Amino acid sequence: MSKKLFIETLGCAMNVRDSEHMIAELNQKEPYELTENIEDADLIIINTCSVREKPVAKLFSEIGIFNKRKKEGAKIGVTGCTASHLGQDIIKRAPVVDFVLGARNVSKITDVLEKKHAVEISTDYDESTYAFGEYRSNPYKAMVNISIGCDKQCTFCIVPATRGEEISIPSDLIVQEITKAVATGAKEVMLLGQNVNNYGRRFGGSEEKINFTQLLQKISKIEGLERIRFTSPHPLHMDDAFLEEFASNPKICKQIHVPLQSGSTKILQAMKRGYTKENFLNRCTKIRSLCPEATISTDIIVGFPGESNQDFEDTMDVLEQVQFEQVFSFKYSPRPHTEAQHFTDVIPDEIASERLSRLQARHFEMLAAQMDDQLGKVHKVYFDELKPNGRVSGRTDDGRLVFVEGSEELLGQIKDVKITKTSRASLDGEVIN
Numbered sequence: 001m002s003k004k005l006f007i008e009t010l011g012c013a014m015n016v017r018d019s020e021h022m023i024a025e026l027n028q029k030e031p032y033e034l035t036e037n038i039e040d041a042d043l044i045i046i047n048t049c050s051v052r053e054k055p056v057a058k059l060f061s062e063i064g065i066f067n068k069r070k071k072e073g074a075k076i077g078v079t080g081c082t083a084s085h086l087g088q089d090i091i092k093r094a095p096v097v098d099f100v101l102g103a104r105n106v107s108k109i110t111d112v113l114e115k116k117h118a119v120e121i122s123t124d125y126d127e128s129t130y131a132f133g134e135y136r137s138n139p140y141k142a143m144v145n146i147s148i149g150c151d152k153q154c155t156f157c158i159v160p161a162t163r164g165e166e167i168s169i170p171s172d173l174i175v176q177e178i179t180k181a182v183a184t185g186a187k188e189v190m191l192l193g194q195n196v197n198n199y200g201r202r203f204g205g206s207e208e209k210i211n212f213t214q215l216l217q218k219i220s221k222i223e224g225l226e227r228i229r230f231t232s233p234h235p236l237h238m239d240d241a242f243l244e245e246f247a248s249n250p251k252i253c254k255q256i257h258v259p260l261q262s263g264s265t266k267i268l269q270a271m272k273r274g275y276t277k278e279n280f281l282n283r284c285t286k287i288r289s290l291c292p293e294a295t296i297s298t299d300i301i302v303g304f305p306g307e308s309n310q311d312f313e314d315t316m317d318v319l320e321q322v323q324f325e326q327v328f329s330f331k332y333s334p335r336p337h338t339e340a341q342h343f344t345d346v347i348p349d350e351i352a353s354e355r356l357s358r359l360q361a362r363h364f365e366m367l368a369a370q371m372d373d374q375l376g377k378v379h380k381v382y383f384d385e386l387k388p389n390g391r392v393s394g395r396t397d398d399g400r401l402v403f404v405e406g407s408e409e410l411l412g413q414i415k416d417v418k419i420t421k422t423s424r425a426s427l428d429g430e431v432i433n
Contacts, residue, residue, distance in 0.1 A: 002031035006041035008062070011049025013231060014192050015080055015103075017143045019047050022079065022109045024133030029110045038069045043113070048082035050158045050335065055082050060094060067096045075113070077101060084162035085337055087121045104148065104164045107132065123149075123164030128204040129173065134180065140188070140384040140412045142181035146174055146215065147193035151201065152234070153272050153339075154261075156301065159194055161337035166194065167204045171215055178222055185412055188227035188253075188382055189219070197233040197242055212237070213245045220251045226414065227382060227397070229253045235260075236274045238283045247291035254294040255399030258284060261301050263315035270306055271340075277314055284322045295398040297326035302359060303352025304332045305343035312355050319362060325370055326399075327363045331356050364424060371422040374400070378432065381417045383410040393426075401426040 005026065009019040022045065026032050035041055044066050048059055059082055066076055075098040078090050084102035091097050099112040102121035107130045112118035128148060136142055150159050151166040178189050193199065199212035210218070212233075219228060228251050233242075235258055246252055258280070262268050265276040287294055300315060319327070331352045334341035381402045383394035392406040402417055403426060404410070410431070421428035 002033045003042040004035040004040050005032040005043045005045070006035050006038050007045040007047060009047045010055075011047075011051060011080070013143060013190065014145065014194075015047055015049055016137075017145055017192055018080065018103065018106050019045075020135050020137060020143070021106050021132045022047070024135035025107065025109045026113075027135065028133045038066055039071055041070065041074055043075050043077070044070060045077045045079055048078060048080035050081035050085060050162055054333075056086065059086075059090075063094045063097060067094075075099070077112070079103070079106070079109075081158065081162035084121050084123060085158065088119050091117050091119065103162050123162065125164075126167060126204040128167045128169045131173065136181065136186070138384055139185045140382075141190065142178060142186040142188070143190045143192055144174060144177050144181070145169060145193065146191045146196060146199055146230075150194035151198075152195065152274075155270065155272050155339035155343075156261075156304065156332065156335065158335040158337050163194065165202070166198065167202055168199050168208075170203065170205065170208060171210050171218055174215070175218060175222065178219060178225060182222060182224040187225065187412065187414070188229065188384070189225060191219075191228065191230035193230075194232070195234040195237065196230045197237040213242045216245055216249060216252060220249055225251065227251065227253050229255065229399075232257050232259060235280055235283055238286075240286070243283070243286050243290055246287075247294070253397050253399065254291055255297070255397075256287060256294055257297045257299075258287070259299040260315070260318060261299060262304060262307070262311065263318035264307070264311035265314075267304050267307055267311050270343075271301075271304065277318065281318065281321060293398060295325035295400070296322060297328070297399075298322075298324050300327060300329040300359065301332050302329065302355040303347040303349075305340060305347065306345040307332075307347055307355075316359065316362065319359065319366075323366055323370075324363070325367070327359075329356060329359055329363070367424050371424060371427065374419045374422055374427055376419060378416055378418050379429070380414050381429070382414045383412070386411065396427075403428050404431055406431065 077099045079101040081103050083100045090100050099118040101112050104123050104125050105120040107127050108120045147168045149164040149166040197212040200210050379396040381394040383392050385393045387393050391403050392410045393403050415431045416433035417429040418432050419427050419429045
């Protein structure tokens with residue numbers, strides 16, 4: 001009889017892929033059946049994220065809840081970014097935790113499982129050439145890491161401290177992994193990295209001379225692969241060659257994430273982002289001119305230490321000029337192991353909240369108009385998920401979520417869909433071909 005695994009994955013797409021890697025590694029040793037009931041699980045894993053607000057308090061609260069609900073003999077493991085920066089302290093504060101596994105040590109999951117109170121959190125560990133077992137939660141699309149770690153020094157970000165220095169994964173390994181995924185039904189790949197378009201900066205083993213644009217060209221040659229997405233690129237590495245490849249390569253989906261963080265050059269300097277407001281607008285203007293059909297998403301932090309009213313107005317100005325199709329916006333909150341946690345010019349919470357509300361309200365207005373414009377349009381939609389009540393969902397080439405009436409026969413298919421209804425977050429349509 002197979003054992004049962006409950007795994008809670010918090011945070012970004014890289015964490016989702018890390019969870020898939022852990023499942024694959026566990027299954028190579030002995031079969032595990034995934035369960036959504038903690039009470040049935042023989043192994044409970046909390047794959048943590050350090051980016052969201054109050055991650056440490058939430059983690060220990062969850063450990064307490066899971067410990068009360070777990071069956072006798074079940075093990076609890078804490079993995080991911082919060083595991084990386086807390087390490088042994090997790091077991092000191094919560095001895096019920098059986099092991100702690102950092103975000104840079106995923107391949108060691110079967111080792112730590114066998115040792116009571118094992119802690120593996122080295123951010124120097126290099127998994128870039130490790131061939132993980134095969135497991136994907138969705139057979140119709142694949143997430144593939146192309147690099148691990150981050151060399152940037154953004155003053156607000158904990159990721160370099162939890163995922164270590166940036167190392168690119170050899171391109172042949174990437175092509176091999178995508179080719180396997182395509183052979184088992186995936187037509188779309190999502191390339192993952194902290195700064196995907198800085199690919200090729202450093203390799204762990206033999207040096208390979210290849211950059212992100214060349215990697216995209218190489219991946220495009222894989223037969224049967226129809227769609228390529230990637231996250232997250234960095235504005236600093238959006239050179240013209242990359243943007244021209246993005247615009248002209250028919251396999252690359254016309255959806256691009258360009259993380260702004262702030263529209264103020266002064267705040268961008270304090271954040272150590274490496275670009276100015278003008279640089280950022282230049283790149284977005286280039287995208288709009290080369291590829292008018294593309295959607296642009298972004299990240300924005302409001303209330304960063306020292307942010308004046310004028311700094312915030314600069315952010316609003318960029319919002320107006322670019323007209324982002326998607327915005328992930330947050331109030332600044334300090335993180336351990338970051339430079340900004342020591343900044344003293346703290347913005348009062350009520351001011352940061354008011355700014356966030358204003359930003360989001362204005363973007364929602366933009367979004368309503370953008371989505372209304374989709375009514376009656378025809379999109380090619382790749383269907384990859386079965387929904388309740390006889391519905392299927394998929395995404396357009398430019399990343400919009402679409403629902404249609406249908407059955408599992410649509411899964412893995414790219415169909416022409418006419419949009420019949422719009423909302424702020426998604427579109428409804430009917431298959432016309």
